[in-house]
Amino acid sequence: MKNLEELIKSADTLKTLEEARIEIFGKKGILAAEFVKMKSVPNEEKKAFAQNLNIQKTKLTELFEQRKETLEESALEALMQKSAIDVTLFNGVNESGALHPVMETMNKIIDYFVSMNFSIQEGPMVEDDFHNFEALNLPKHHPARDMQDTFYMNDGTVLRTHTSPVQIRTMMQSKPPIRMISPGTVFRRDFDLTHTPMFHQVEGLVVDDADKVSFAHLKFILEDFLHYMFGDVEVRFRPSFFPFTEPSTEVDISCIFCKGSGCRVCSKTGWLEVLGSGMVDPNVFKAVGYENVSGYAFGLGVERFAMLLHEIPDLRSLFEGDMRLLEQFR
Numbered sequence: 001m002k003n004l005e006e007l008i009k010s011a012d013t014l015k016t017l018e019e020a021r022i023e024i025f026g027k028k029g030i031l032a033a034e035f036v037k038m039k040s041v042p043n044e045e046k047k048a049f050a051q052n053l054n055i056q057k058t059k060l061t062e063l064f065e066q067r068k069e070t071l072e073e074s075a076l077e078a079l080m081q082k083s084a085i086d087v088t089l090f091n092g093v094n095e096s097g098a099l100h101p102v103m104e105t106m107n108k109i110i111d112y113f114v115s116m117n118f119s120i121q122e123g124p125m126v127e128d129d130f131h132n133f134e135a136l137n138l139p140k141h142h143p144a145r146d147m148q149d150t151f152y153m154n155d156g157t158v159l160r161t162h163t164s165p166v167q168i169r170t171m172m173q174s175k176p177p178i179r180m181i182s183p184g185t186v187f188r189r190d191f192d193l194t195h196t197p198m199f200h201q202v203e204g205l206v207v208d209d210a211d212k213v214s215f216a217h218l219k220f221i222l223e224d225f226l227h228y229m230f231g232d233v234e235v236r237f238r239p240s241f242f243p244f245t246e247p248s249t250e251v252d253i254s255c256i257f258c259k260g261s262g263c264r265v266c267s268k269t270g271w272l273e274v275l276g277s278g279m280v281d282p283n284v285f286k287a288v289g290y291e292n293v294s295g296y297a298f299g300l301g302v303e304r305f306a307m308l309l310h311e312i313p314d315l316r317s318l319f320e321g322d323m324r325l326l327e328q329f330r
């Protein structure tokens, strides 16, 4: 039986081991042939013969199992070597991330106002009716509420439709003088080329003694800000309406694409509307309990600025995570 052990030990692949198995343990194998020999063994030797044979068989089986395990392990090892990926290998790609154009634009806007000594205030995205509407001179059933397609929640709260409620929160939490901006996310039920259900605004508010804040201050800050953002453009203040300001104005810049001569982006008007503003309405001051003060406020959409600065035609593309767009902002 010595040479049978050799046969197993010398098998160096799973294939030759399988051949050895058939040769030794198979139906017509060597062990089977040994058992057949039992017939011709004298009766008194049969027991010892069979015992011996069974011991040998057990030994060989153990040896076979061990060998099989060893060969299987090395086969697996070889497979892993062959298909191994060297994760430390340099793949030639060396890409860095970048700020999303909306955040980049937001930061630029914030930088300006911080440099002008405005503080940054934040408020909740889920707002109550009082802060989002009522205190901003938008009583229930006021037709101007239709200007904003609101997401209403079951408990009567809303997803804030603008960052203006932070004005109210700031005025109620502190005392004048106030000089703040509030950058943040806002929500409206709207989805097309220039609207997404979630977008960003920056709200601004300045409040001080009645003789200290005038429309001239508003005009100066916004003109200076728009020159900082868009360079050498003309700035125009156009009479408008907002419930929370009186008088109200919408602010336009001369079209940065056609320089005012009229093109597709400015709808041939030569002007681009970029923000809303005005002198804080007395009803707003009443709602927060302020007296003998004056103030101006403004609000702008960050996406609109980013689209103009980067000539992005479809607002929705800003939120699709398409690398072909985002890669251009590295």
Ligand code: DAH
Binding pocket: 161, 162, 163, 164, 203, 204, 242, 244, 245, 275, 276, 277, 278, 297, 298, 299, 300
């Ligand atoms: N809240 C306005 C909006 O979402 C923007 C706005 C306009 C804010 C005029 C103001 C303002 O503070 O004075 O459309």
